[in-house]
Amino acid sequence: MDASALARGFRLSTELVAGVLVGAAIGWLLDKWLGISPWGLIVFLLLGFAAGVLNVMRAAGVVRDPTVND
Amino acid sequence: MATDPIQQFQIVNLFPVAKIGNTEIAFTNSAAYMVAAVAVISIFLIAGTNSRSLVPGRLQSAAELTYEFVANTIRSTAGTEGMKFFPFVFTLFTFILAVNLIGLIPYTFTVTSHIVITAVLALSVFLTVIVYGFWKNGLHFFNLFVPKGIPIYILPLIVFIEVLSFLSRPISHSVRLFANMLAGHITLKVFASFITLLGGAGIFGIVGATLPLALVVALTALELLVAFLQAYVFAILTCIYLNDAIHPGH
Numbered sequence: 001m002d003a004s005a006l007a008r009g010f011r012l013s014t015e016l017v018a019g020v021l022v023g024a025a026i027g028w029l030l031d032k033w034l035g036i037s038p039w040g041l042i043v044f045l046l047l048g049f050a051a052g053v054l055n056v057m058r059a060a061g062v063v064r065d066p067t068v069n070d
Numbered sequence: 071m072a073t074d075p076i077q078q079f080q081i082v083n084l085f086p087v088a089k090i091g092n093t094e095i096a097f098t099n100s101a102a103y104m105v106a107a108v109a110v111i112s113i114f115l116i117a118g119t120n121s122r123s124l125v126p127g128r129l130q131s132a133a134e135l136t137y138e139f140v141a142n143t144i145r146s147t148a149g150t151e152g153m154k155f156f157p158f159v160f161t162l163f164t165f166i167l168a169v170n171l172i173g174l175i176p177y178t179f180t181v182t183s184h185i186v187i188t189a190v191l192a193l194s195v196f197l198t199v200i201v202y203g204f205w206k207n208g209l210h211f212f213n214l215f216v217p218k219g220i221p222i223y224i225l226p227l228i229v230f231i232e233v234l235s236f237l238s239r240p241i242s243h244s245v246r247l248f249a250n251m252l253a254g255h256i257t258l259k260v261f262a263s264f265i266t267l268l269g270g271a272g273i274f275g276i277v278g279a280t281l282p283l284a285l286v287v288a289l290t291a292l293e294l295l296v297a298f299l300q301a302y303v304f305a306i307l308t309c310i311y312l313n314d315a316i317h318p319g320h
Contacts, residue, residue: 007299010246018242022234044234047227051234055242058235 015055023048075259079183079252099179100187107168107181136164140305147309151316158198159312162191163305170251170297174290182300183251185244192244195308203315214318243307250300254293261286 027044031037083096118133126134140160144152166182173180181187203211215232216225261282268279 004299007296007303010250011242011303014242014246014249015238018238018245019235021241022238026234026237047230048234048238050231051238054231054235055238 012056012059015059016052019050019052019055020045020048023051075256075263078179078255078259081184100181100184103169103172103179103181104165107165107172110172111164111168136160143302143306144309147306148313148316152309152312155198155309155312159305159308162195162308163301166191166247166304167298167301170301171294173251173255174293174297180251180255182247183255185248188244188248189240191247191304192240195243195311196240199311199315202312203318206315207318211315211318214314239311243304243311247300247304250296254289254296258286258289258293261289 023044023046024041026048027041030040030044034040082099083094084098084102086094086096088095114129115133115136118129121127121130123130137160140163141153141156144156144159148155169181172178173182203214207213215229215236217228217232220228264282265279265286268275268282271278
């Protein structure tokens with residue numbers, strides 16, 4: 001169905017953005033607290049991107065979600 | 071008529087309720103629409119289950135359909151064990167659906183177009199998953215972050231990524247609902263204001279105004295679908311996340 005394709009597309013894009021945002025937020029906070037700028041942001045932004053991609057692949061069913069029983 | 075597409079999201083204080091420190095806590099239009107949504111759901115379900123006839127009437131079959139729909143969603147994603155969360159998921163689904171549908175009526179306020187509302191809903195799911203996960207599985211809950219069959223030398227990296235993926239859930243969960251409602255209502259308002267702007271520009275303007283009018287009608291139908299779909303997506307993701315708390319790792 002067309003509309004559910006729309007919802008699916010929207011879900012995939014938010015999954016990616018959310019991963020990157022969380023990574024950036026954690027990296028920025030670590031930089032601030034530990035004074036290791038800019039390494040926290042660099043490392044956690046990359047990790048967050050990886051997490052976002054993982055989210056997208058799970059949501060799309062490319063990678064089997066280990067937590068979904070079937 | 072207000073042509074500002076953002077004005078519809080304005081929070082208006084209706085009357086003060088309490089005062090904490092120097093901050094006044096007021097009963098807002100947002101709160102009023104939430105009360106309205108709860109009242110609509112309550113009336114619908116109470117009236118629907120009142121007759122309890124074996125051959126259901128129209129209202130009763132609608133109420134039963136809602137129950138069956140949510141129950142099937144939970145059973146198919148979180149298994150029968152997930153049914154203990156039925157009240158939680160049913161409340162989330164009906165509340166979001168009612169609030170979205172009420173927001174589609176012209177001149178009303180859409181509660182879910184504010185991220186603070188959707189974020190609290192998503193956080194309640196997130197915290198339920200964490201609390202129930204630790205309560206039921208203890209430290210085995212951490213298995214969620216350790217996928218099976220990963221070589222030991224990249225495991226620490228994977229665990230980091232899994233933890234970040236877990237933490238990103240409430241963000242994507244809340245932003246999806248909020249952004250859909252916000253964007254949909256702004257689009258509707260912008261196209262609707264095109265009609266009045268074009269309509270004021272003589273005979274050609276009136277002919278031209280039929281185009282955005284047709285679009286607004288189509289968009290309203292789409293928004294009706296989005297209102298339902300986003301409530302459903304929110305509920306199904308809640309079930310998927312709760313499933314993690316019930317069976318972490320395998």
